Structure formats: C-alpha cells, structure tokens
Amino acid sequence: MIVPGVGIRLEAVKALVVLPTYNESANIAVVLRRIRAAAGPVDVLVVDDSSPDGTAEMAEALGRELGGIEVLRRPEKQGLGSAYRDGFRIGLSRGYDTLVEMDADLSHDPATLPEILRQIGVGADLVIGTRYMPGGSIPDWPWPRRAISKTGNLYARCLLGISARDSTSGFRAYHRRALERIDLDAVRADGYGFQVEMVYLVERGGGLLTEVPIEFRDRTLGHSKMSSRIVVEALVLVTWWGLRDRFRKDSARAPIRAA
Ligand SMILES: Nc1nc2c(ncn2[C@@H]2O[C@H](COP(=O)(O)OP(=O)(O)OP(=O)(O)O)[C@@H](O)[C@H]2O)c(=O)[nH]1
Numbered sequence: 492m493i494v495p496g497v498g499i500r501l502e503a504v505k506a507l508v509v510l511p512t513y514n515e516s517a518n519i520a521v522v523l524r525r526i527r528a529a530a531g532p533v534d535v536l537v538v539d540d541s542s543p544d545g546t547a548e549m550a551e552a553l554g555r556e557l558g559g560i561e562v563l564r565r566p567e568k569q570g571l572g573s574a575y576r577d578g579f580r581i582g583l584s585r586g587y588d589t590l591v592e593m594d595a596d597l598s599h600d601p602a603t604l605p606e607i608l609r610q611i612g613v614g615a616d617l618v619i620g621t622r623y624m625p626g627g628s629i630p631d632w633p634w635p636r637r638a639i640s641k642t643g644n645l646y647a648r649c650l651l652g653i654s655a656r657d658s659t660s661g662f663r664a665y666h667r668r669a670l671e672r673i674d675l676d677a678v679r680a681d682g683y684g685f686q687v688e689m690v691y692l693v694e695r696g697g698g699l700l701t702e703v704p705i706e707f708r709d710r711t712l713g714h715s716k717m718s719s720r721i722v723v724e725a726l727v728l729v730t731w732w733g734l735r736d737r738f739r740k741d742s743a744r745a746p747i748r749a750a
C-alpha cells in the first residue's frame with residue numbers, strides 16, 4: 492500500500508498501533524477492521540485491562556480473522572498511561588520503528604493513519620493528530636468545552652515551552668528513537684497528563700515534532716473513562732513541571748533538535 496501524495500510504502504514503516512481498551516466491546520471490532528482497511532500492513536497491540544464486557548476475547552477473535560493483531564491482557568484496570576508504557580516497551584523490544592497511540596472508541600479516525608505514518612517516514616520523531624490547527628475540528632463539542640480544552644493546551648504550551656498546539660491529543664505516533672531517549676519507568680502520569688508529559692519529554696530531548704489536522708468525534712457507543720481526577724492530575728503536573736523548570740535554569744530550555 493502506497494501512502495497517497497508521497498511515494499512512501501506503508502510496508503516500509505514497521506508500525507505498531509497500541510490500542511488501550513477498557514470495556515470497548517461495542518467499538519473494538521469496527522476500529523480494528525477500520526485500521527486494517529486504512530493502513531493494511533500495520534500491526535496492532537490491544538492492551539486490555541481485563542474488561543468485564545469481553546473486549547479482549549473479541550479482539551483475539553478479530554486477530555484470528557485479520558492477522559497482525561495481538562492482545563496484551565493485564566490483570567486489572569491500571570490506567571491509560573500505564574497501558575501505553577507497557578505497549579511501547581513491547582513494541583520497542585520487538586523492533587518496531589514506529590509506535591502509534593490511538594483510542595479504541597472511534598474518536599480517532601483510522602483513515603488519518605497513513606498521513607501520520609507518512610510524517611514519521613519523512614523524519615518526524617513525534618507526529619500529533621491536532622484538533623487546534625487549520626483543518627482540525629471537534630464538531631461534537633459545544634464552544635465552552637472547546638474553549639476549556641484549548642485554554643488547557645495554551646497553558647501547557649506557555650508554561651512548558653513546548654511547541655505542540657494540542658499536547659493533550661491521544662492520536663499520535665512516535666519514532667522509536669524518540670521513545671528510546673525517554674525513561675518510561677520515570678513517566679508516572681495518566682490520561683491527559685501522560686500525553687502532555689510525553690510531548691514535553693520528546694521536545695526536551697531534541698525530538699522533531701510535526702502536527703497533522705484531525706477531526707475528533709465523540710464516542711457514540713460505550714462509556715467514557717475520563718474523570719475529573721485525570722484533569723486535575725494534568726493541571727497539577729503541568730504547573731509543577733513549569734515551576735520546577737523556572738527554578739532549574741539548565742533543565743527545560745534544551746534545543747528542540749539535538750543529536
Ligand atoms: N487498558 C486500559 N485502557 C483504558 C483505560 N482507561 C481508558 N482506556 C481506553 O483508553 C481510550 C480512551 O478512553 P476514553 O474513556 O474514551 O477517554 P477519553 O477518550 O480521554 O475521553 P472521552 O472524551 O470521554 O472519550 C479508550 O480506548 C479506552 O477504552 C485503562 O485504565 N486501561
């Protein structure tokens with residue numbers, strides 16, 4: 492399969508989509524089929540935290556049918572950040588050169604995957620699917636919710652000196668060289684905090700960031716696992732990192748691109 496626009500073969504990008512799931516039985520089959528249809532050669536690792544609704548069993552059945560899909564079953568619900576950390580460790584140890592983050596609730600359109608992978612193919616260390624750039628949108632959100640999310644992103648951007656316009660977005664891809672520079676064991680945040688922390692660490696480590704516009708849709712099936720605890724955690728951590736870096740002159744303002 493050739494990515495339209497530029498002649499990069501998807502087969503040449505050895506990519507693993509890490510798909511964290513908790514009670515996504517209503518969405519898992521559709522999202523896996525759509526990933527396969529949009530980006531045929533990529534592999535998928537479903538990281539399931541013993542969903543009581545049988546998500547893992549459904550994913551395994553889809554794996555037998557479509558191939559290239561594995562399920563990591565974890566014993567209990569441990570959060571999104573921890574699911575990605577485990578998924579990345581497995582992907583890195585197996586030699587994948589690109590690790591993709593994506594929600595399983597169809598908020599992220601798998602049709603954007605080829606463009607995200609193309610950007611990795613042309614040299615990006617981190618590609619973020621961004622809602623807040625020309626071409627990006629969140630059609631299902633009323634303006635007050637969009638404003639809160641945008642303000643949170645602006646706060647993180649100003650305080651941490653990062654360039655990402657949508658550092659809380661969970662649709663993104665890392666080249667393995669960016670992840671190898673990060674001590675995943677030291678990344679503690681979950682949810683939005685995890686997403687912001689990863690952008691911060693990649694940019695601080697000299698990683699090259701690229702953004703592509705995405706349309707973010709609200710889930711139509713299943714239930715959100717988002718909580719106010721996750722929002723508060725992100726706010727507290729961003730404030731802490733920002734203040735800490737202001738007092739540690741040499742820590743935060745590393746050049747954006749390093750060896
Ligand atoms: N393995 C695992 N996956 C999780 C956990 N919490 C959430 N997820 C998955 O992470 C993805 C995002 O979770 P959502 O509940 O949709 O949260 P969100 O997309 O940030 O918020 P919404 O706006 O409510 O959709 C989904 O695929 C969830 O199934 C968890 O503790 N463990």
Ligand SMILES: [Mg+2]
Pocket residue numbers: 594596598710715
């Ligand atoms: Mg969601």
